[in-house]
Amino acid sequence: MPSRKSQTDDLILTPGSDPSALPTPKPRAKRKPELSPTRIRSFLTCPMLYRLEYIDKVGRFYHRAQAGWALGSTLHQTLQAFHEEGGADNVSRAELIEKMDAGWISSGYGTVENETRHRNAAAVILHGYHSSAAERAETTRTFLTEKMLKYDMGAFVLTGRIDRIDEHLADGALEIVDYKTWDSVHEDDVKEAMAMSVYQLLVKRLHPDRRVFATIHALAGGVTASASFTDEEMAAFEDDLRGVGLMILETDWEAVFPKPIADTCPGCDFLKICRSYWIREGAEWERVLGIP
Ligand code: SF4
Numbered sequence: 001m002p003s004r005k006s007q008t009d010d011l012i013l014t015p016g017s018d019p020s021a022l023p024t025p026k027p028r029a030k031r032k033p034e035l036s037p038t039r040i041r042s043f044l045t046c047p048m049l050y051r052l053e054y055i056d057k058v059g060r061f062y063h064r065a066q067a068g069w070a071l072g073s074t075l076h077q078t079l080q081a082f083h084e085e086g087g088a089d090n091v092s093r094a095e096l097i098e099k100m101d102a103g104w105i106s107s108g109y110g111t112v113e114n115e116t117r118h119r120n121a122a123a124v125i126l127h128g129y130h131s132s133a134a135e136r137a138e139t140t141r142t143f144l145t146e147k148m149l150k151y152d153m154g155a156f157v158l159t160g161r162i163d164r165i166d167e168h169l170a171d172g173a174l175e176i177v178d179y180k181t182w183d184s185v186h187e188d189d190v191k192e193a194m195a196m197s198v199y200q201l202l203v204k205r206l207h208p209d210r211r212v213f214a215t216i217h218a219l220a221g222g223v224t225a226s227a228s229f230t231d232e233e234m235a236a237f238e239d240d241l242r243g244v245g246l247m248i249l250e251t252d253w254e255a256v257f258p259k260p261i262a263d264t265c266p267g268c269d270f271l272k273i274c275r276s277y278w279i280r281e282g283a284e285w286e287r288v289l290g291i292p
Pocket of ligand 1: 046047048049052258259260261264265266268269270271272274
């Protein structure tokens with residue numbers, strides 16, 4: 001009768017066995033660190049913010065649920081399901097609203113009235129979205145939705161979770177589409193958004209033969225704006241990003257302490273921690289932050 005033991009079984013030590021007689025397990029290749037647009041933006045905003053969020057990992061004790069977050073997440077999930085199921089061709093307007101209600105996230109609205117107001121506003125947004133999706137279906141097809149893309153940049157792996165990519169039927173161009181709950185959007189908003197630049201780099205490096213551009217869909221206003229890199233701009237951005245990534249990897253986190261940033265600290269979830277530090281140090285943080 002042939003043995004049904006696996007190779008893994010053969011590595012189990014039993015009393016009295018000689019460990020030196022066993023094959024040495026191969027060392028696992030060390031995984032490269034991964035950097036996302038959110039991490040990179042955090043570091044560029046404030047290294048202490050990065051330290052608290054990703055090194056000390058205390059964010060879960062300090063992040064506050066906000067109505068904006070819940071609404072954005074609900075709309076993202078609803079639109080993901082909508083496009084995965086074939087968009088306006090397969091999902092009616094009423095079904096789209098039903099999907100939203102089924103996946104509605106209630107946290108952070110404070111009162112029932114506020115939640116109802118946001119729910120009604122979201123229904124109006126999806127109503128308009130359905131019409132524009134039906135129009136786009138004649139010239140584009142969904143290429144992918146909610147996908148994590150990765151690009152090896154040497155010392156680290158660049159990652160980005162993309163809401164949606166549409167393929168244009170006329171020339172095969174790939175359009176990265178990101179949803180925001182905004183009322184309006186301008187081309188400069190797309191150009192200046194770190195995440196949109198990272199997404200373009202990821203998609204271009206994975207599909208070098210395609211034209212690639214990025215669009216922000218401002219859901220509340222039902223408007224969009226697009227921007228793209230030239231090849232030279234993209235190469236320069238990639239170089240800059242590699243430099244920032246190396247700075248993050250080489251930072252001595254024990255030596256990072258909070259430095260007040262006037263337009264950032266007042267709205268930061270970690271202000272309580274940093275404030276305690278400044279008080280202990282006797283720093284004039286109130287003056288810097290404009291707090292009376
Ligand atoms: S409160 Fe200011 S210094 Fe502290 S983590 Fe936030 S942004 Fe950085």
